[in-house]
Amino acid sequence: QLQLQESGPGLVKPSxxxxxxxxxxxxxxxxxxxYWGWIRxxxxxxxEWIGSIYYSGSTYYNPSLKSRVTISVDTSKNQFxxxxxxxxAADTAVYYCARxxxxxxxxxxxxxQGTLVTVSS
Amino acid sequence: EIVLTQSPDFQSVTPKEKVTITCxxxxxxxxxxxxxxxxxxxxxxxxxxxxxxxxxGVPSRFSGSGSGTDFTLTINSxxxxxxxxxxxxxxxSLPYTFGQGTKLEIx
Numbered sequence: 668q669l670q671l672q673e674s675g676p677g678l679v680k681p682s683x684x685x686x687x688x689x690x691x692x693x694x695x696x697x698x699x700x701x702y703w704g705w706i707r708x709x710x711x712x713x714x715e716w717i718g719s720i721y722y723s724g725s726t727y728y729n730p731s732l733k734s735r736v737t738i739s740v741d742t743s744k745n746q747f748x749x750x751x752x753x754x755x756a757a758d759t760a761v762y763y764c765a766r767x768x769x770x771x772x773x774x775x776x777x778x779x780q781g782t783l784v785t786v787s788s
Numbered sequence: 789e790i791v792l793t794q795s796p797d798f799q800s801v802t803p804k805e806k807v808t809i810t811c812x813x814x815x816x817x818x819x820x821x822x823x824x825x826x827x828x829x830x831x832x833x834x835x836x837x838x839x840x841x842x843x844x845g846v847p848s849r850f851s852g853s854g855s856g857t858d859f860t861l862t863i864n865s866x867x868x869x870x871x872x873x874x875x876x877x878x879x880x881s882l883p884y885t886f887g888q889g890t891k892l893e894i895x
Contacts, residue, residue: 714832714875716884729883763831773879774822776834776843 669694671764671779679758679786685751689764689779696745697722702767704775705738705749707760710783715760719767720747754786790814792876794887802895807863809890811876816856820880823852823861826889827872835874836861868894 675687689703696703704719718728720738728736732751740747751758761783765775791814801807811821819839824832834843836852839859849864863870871894876887 713888714877714886716886727882731883768837772820772822772837773884774834774837774877775824775832778831778833781831 669766669777671766671777673762673764673779673782675782675784677783677785679754679784680788681755681786682753685749685754685758685784685786687749687762687764687782687784689747689749691745691747691766694766696740696747697742700768700770702769702773703740703747704765704767706763706765706775706778707758708763708781709757709760717749717751717762721769756786758784759786760784789883790817790878790881790885792878792885792887794874794876794890796890797888798891798893800893800895801866803866803868805866807866807870807892809861809863809874811854811859811861811887813857813859813878813880817878817880819855820878821852821854821859822877822879823850824875824877825870825872826875832875863892866892866894870894 670692672690679685702719705717718738720726735752737750761781763778763781765778793812821839823836826832840852851862853860873889873891875889
């Protein structure tokens with residue numbers, strides 16, 4: 668059974684860079700039928716798609732965050748990562764990684780448990 | 789950007805009741821609409837893909853319908869475990885967007 672697990676610092680200072688990693692177990696990140704995505708959810712609010720990556724390294728991002736976001740993949744570790752630069756309090760959220768269907772529909776499942784990142788000095 | 793508007797925002801319902809949640813897109817998205825369930829302190833789980841296709845393992849009381857701009861998630865014979873927030877999500881065009889969520893409370 669495929670599982671995803673987010674990891675990274677839970678506290679980031681304003682203007683610094685947020686870095687998270689998603690580790691995949693029970694399956695391969697190199698599957699040709701899936702992308703891998705990041706989605707975030709501010710406390711008590713809705714969901715926002717951040718961006719997605721294919722195992723080859725091909726990426727696409729939400730234009731609202733594109734200037735600050737980089738998503739990368741490490742197939743040898745079965746991981747993909749998110750960096751978000753110049754963070755502010757508005758970036759405080761639970762960050763989820765998820766598998767994304769690449770062949771039909773681009774839906775997300777499963778999701779990791781999520782990790783709360785707080786931006787504060 | 790395609791905006792998804794769900795209604796209602798909140799609904800208090802009794803067990804065994806039938807529940808209907810709607811999701812309206814700001815422009816036509818064909819059938820590229822998916823539904824998720826998020827229980828408190830849990831990550832979202834896919835219920836319905838492509839507007840009406842039930843995802844593996846999802847109870848049969850959950851069903852979806854619609855195309856174009858208007859979509860519906862129906863829960864037949866609601867159970868207590870269905871207390872959650874439900875989100876629609878469109879993948880027709882970038883950026884992918886989600887509805888604001890509909891919170892179901894079980895009386």
